[in-house]
Amino acid sequence: MNDWTHGYNIEQGYTYGVYRELAPDWIDVCAMLAGFVAPSEAGQGRLRYLELGCGQGFGLALIASAYPDIEFVGVDFSPEHIAHARGLARAAGLDNVRFVEADFLDLARAWPPELGRFDYAVLHGIYSWVPADLRHAIVGCLGEALVSGGLAYVSYNSMPGWAVMQPFQHVAARLQARSALPGAQVLNQAVSLFQRLRSGNAALFEALPGLGGRLDGLKELSSAYLVQEYLHENWHPLWFSEVADEMRGAKLDFVASATLPENLLPAMLPEPVRAVITEIADPLAQADVIDCAINQSFRRDLLARGRRRRFSAAPGAADLLVEALARPAGATVAIKTSFGEFTLKDQIYGPVFDALESGPKRISDLLARQGGQSNVLQGLILLAHGGHLAILKEGHRDFAPGQRFNQACAAAVLTGAPYNHVAAPAIGSALALRDVDLMLLALRGQGTAQNELAPKLLESLGRLGRKLLRDGKPVDGDEAQRLADELIDEVVANRLPVWQRLGVVP
Known part of the structure; x- marks a missing residue:
């Protein structure tokens, strides 16, 4: 090497x-x-x-x-x-x-x-x-x-947490070191080897009961990530x-x-x-x-590099702004964390989202509305972690650079680029999009009329050797046209207003 x-x-x-x-x-x-x-x-x-x-x-x-x-x-x-x-x-x-x-x-x-x-x-x-x-x-x-x-x-x-995967990583890396095969193929061999050990009731799986589930989860991950994650001389x-x-x-x-x-x-x-x-x-x-x-x-x-604790009377976390991103649909919402799943009830998050309907609010204001309860701040943190709201500093940005970046990325997706995020300048962060969303953004940015978006989308997918999928199966002909129309209607009605609010597009 x-x-x-x-x-x-x-x-x-x-x-x-x-x-x-x-x-x-x-x-x-x-x-x-x-x-x-x-x-x-x-x-x-x-x-x-x-x-x-x-x-x-x-x-x-x-x-x-x-x-x-x-x-x-x-x-x-x-x-x-x-x-x-x-x-x-x-x-x-x-x-x-x-x-x-x-x-x-x-x-x-x-x-x-x-x-x-x-x-x-x-x-x-x-x-x-x-x-x-x-x-x-x-x-x-x-x-x-x-x-x-x-x-x-x-x-x-x-x-x-990674102790359970150390045996797999060690064996996979050793196989790679002695093989001329591509990394993805070596990983498949390593997974197969360990699955056979599992089927044979190897003692390792009794000693490390989480290993089987972690191996099963590998099939959901991209080969590029897996090669980068596991096949190194140094993995510590x-x-x-x-x-x-x-x-x-x-x-x-x-x-x-x-x-x-x-x-x-x-x-x-x-x-x-x-x-x-x-x-x-x-x-x-x-x-x-x-x-x-x-x-x-x-x-x-x-x-x-030199911690500075905030003086007790100085402005701080209470002055941060909270902005709604996606209000939970039900009476409860489950937030997954590294230490378990927490269920928040509407009585905690409902008043927060009600207050945010008129625009961003300071944390201090949201706490005051609910009597300064400590569980409200915990709820805000969990909701921000779950992507339901954003906690922001006060300030204004120029959205134009982010929108130029998004248009460049969308245009690249039309030619096969594997991008699946755009800049959301209003919240200083990113937004995950489907590749068809990015294609539609590119076509829209090129001035394509709405009634031409469906055929242009299908044509763009065709150039990449791809088709739209319904229930995981590729569709053709009139069915493809209907599905493209449905996607576009959903984007225009539901997604585009959100993208505009977050500064993704003008």
């Missing part, structure tokens, strides 16, 4: 994912809810944002389009990734983001002055996929990159305390989780478990025990 890969599998390019937790507003909100001052409150000129290991650059370009007043830099070691990212930024006409091909080891040895310092530095997933020397280099980069008071986002596969799920100790090398201290509900722990755990946790004096050990209690498998840590 070439030295420049550091044992990382480059057989397939990384996925074109978008992670809402990387958005500057989301990071700020998490810090503010935890009682800390966010970088955007420092008032020291234009904010700067760095992503280490930006992959294909799709997510960073999308975020940059939604925050035209922030300067973004993406770094990745793969020339394939950087070439794609630069092409996308150019097609979308973005002038506030640039992409740099570089190796973390080189950056840590001599941080380039032209890169400068940043208010935010983020890396998603990478930390647990690289060898120790590269982890140390990442810490060095964060120490050089962040200004005092800056925030780092570091996400990683964590223990103990980490404990929170290990990462926290390493981050101290860059003067970084834990502030909050970017997975919002996890900031409610341990208060939301059963009382006997809470009692065990609260007996532990060391905060790092306590966090590890919490992760044991919930079998944590993926952490999204926010760390500050």
